[in-house]
Amino acid sequence: MLKSRRSITDLILHLHPLTVPRETLRLTLSWGLGGMAAVLVGLLFLTGILLLLTYQPSTDHAYSSILILTREVPFGPWVRNIHHWSANLLVVIAVLHLLRVVLTGAFGPGRRLNWVIGLFLLFLLLSSNFTGYLLPWDQLAYWAVTICTSMLGYIPVCGLWLQELFRGGAEIGPATLANFFVLHVAFIPGTLFILLLWHFWLVRRAGGLVQVERDEQKTGERVPTVPNLIVREAAVGLALIAFVVVLAIVWNAPLLEQANPGMSPNPAKAPWYFMGFQELLLHLHPVFAVFIWPLLGAAALLSVPFWSETALPTGVWFGSERGRKLAIWTASAGALATLALILGDNLLLSTAEAVAVDTLITRGLLPTVLLIALFVALSFLLVKKLKYTRAEAVMAGIILVLVALAVCTVIGVWFRGAEMHLVWPWGQGGG
Ligand code: HEM
Incomplete structure (x- = not known):
């Protein structure tokens, strides 16, 4: 028991220094937004692996495998809902985290590279949301991806080439689903994981979160990471998990009829996080x-x-x-x-x-x-x-x-x- 407790403490201390400045324990400094984003990524990895047990990435079987998941698999809808809500919340939380970094002056010297990595993380999690959107192969997915990939076609010089690359051909079909599946379950999570480790490491190397600059900063009080910081991180993380779990019980992830390339809904909209660009297009x-x-x-x-x-x-x-x-x-x-x-x-x-x-x-x-x-x-x-x-x-x-x-x-x-x-x-x- 004592040994396993020490192993957990050792693991924590790989991510955090032994002590942290007392000042950075203040919840209102960061609102725990980066930590919340990390918890959501964890939930996504976990539920994503569970979803893979039922999901079939082919245009013939994708939709029916989601139906089986939601109708026949115990806790299937719940796992799907947690995955859906975590992914959508992650976009909101990551943008709020970006805003907090701007508003607390946390992208200055010593943190510049981490800002750039953060932007790549944002790009990756948007890509992850978007590639996952197609996987249920329902009307919502099919037409949202049609709208977004046709937006790509407007990029000068290489737009049409990019469009065809993502679609795996001129139209959205089996090759698109195969491309999106590989990006969604292998390429994007792998890259995201590596960049996340780098992101956390750079926070640690910069001496933790930003602090108020004072002459006596060097002598500012430091407290042990365990339990001071860990208790706070656990409280924020558990509260967030409870919130997502309840949300997933009361609100189902959307699923319309099976994709029908011959019948476009009116209006056909991009996923919400790209709607700002669709609005600009008007x-x-x-x-x-x-x-x-x-x-x-x-x-x-x-x-x-x-x-x-x-x-x-x-x-x-x-x-x-x-x-x-x-x-x-x-x-x-x-x-x-x-x-x-x-x-x-x-x-x-x-x-x-x-x-x-x-x-x-x-x-x-x-x-x-x-x-x-x-x-x-x-x-x-x-x-x-x-x-x-x-x-x-x-x-x-x-x-x-x-x-x-x-x-x-x-x-x-x-x-x-x-x-x-x-x-x-x-x-x-x-x-
Ligand atoms: C998957 C997305 C992301 C995760 C999981 C994540 C996670 C974290 C965590 C845990 C921290 C330290 C604690 C905290 O600030 O709450 C942090 C700090 C930081 N993040 Fe992120 N982050 C993500 C995206 C971003 C984005 C989009 C940006 C901005 C472009 C960004 C820029 C930074 C910077 C500059 C710091 C250092 C802040 C400081 O020293 O006070 N991150 N991130």
Whole structure:
């Protein structure tokens, strides 16, 4: 008993140092979001292995194997539901974790590489969600993957090649399912696992979580990891597992009729985490909606820690009280402005028949130039006129982009009905 207890402690101490600064035990510093993401990854691996006992990756048998799982296998629906909810929650938690890293200045020197690895983790878990989406081979899966892989086709030069590579041919069919299955159960989890270990190791190498910078920091009180940190991590982890388990009991993962390539649902929507881009597609030239804007966003996120003075003071949410107010103001203004732009453009599109969404200049270059000019003007206003720091201006920019994407996602998921027209979901004929 004593021996096994020591083995567990040894394992824990491979992931954590022997002692941690007392200050980093504060739950409000990180809200345990990284740990929650790790717990969800654990749940996904575990339930994923169980699902593999029944699932059959062929277009003839995939759907019926899910039916067997949900109707005949003891606890089958429950395992499937835990897998589904963990995967979806993971996207939300990982984005919140990214936001907390930004808002507590945790991507500065010493943590830059970990930020980049984190972004790759985010990309991998989105890919994992997306490849898993096709596996039940129902109408929802088939058409969501059709929508997303046709978005790929808009990428200049190599778009059609990429589309065909993912689909394993011109159309979605057995080869697509085989490709997605291998990516979902082997390639992505393997890469995710390696990057996760690297991510955790870099947190440890950086001396643990970010702390408030003080002169006397070196002499700040340290406490043993076991039990102080472990008890807190276990509490957050167990509470999260309880939440997912209950969610999986009360709410089933969706399963529509078997995939029917001849009958497209109306509207055909991408999975919710890509709906922001599908919403952009309604307003912008496709090349800009699915390629140039996401590319600009990804390049900015990847490079932001490497520009000088972009991280907020470490360990203090929003950097200061002034920073907190700026964040709230930016989030509110960004949400209202995005909503106004969507509604305004919708009005324009529905009144002026002649407005075509695929006009390269008016719906591609012009909005892009305007967007870049807006960011330049905003940073000039914040830094030069209102005397905010560079880091606060960068924080405001990241909040603006994330809030705009969130509003596009909410509109796309709940407020778009047949033909992707705007609808009131609770009213008559809502989508
Ligand atoms: C599967 C997804 C992810 C998992 C499981 C994960 C896990 C963790 C854990 C356990 C920590 C330490 C504790 C904590 O912050 O709560 C951490 C820290 C960190 N993560 Fe992640 N993470 C993920 C995704 C991301 C993403 C998307 C980013 C941002 C791009 C990111 C950037 C960072 C950084 C910079 C730190 C160091 C923070 C600090 O020192 O305070 N991670 N991550």
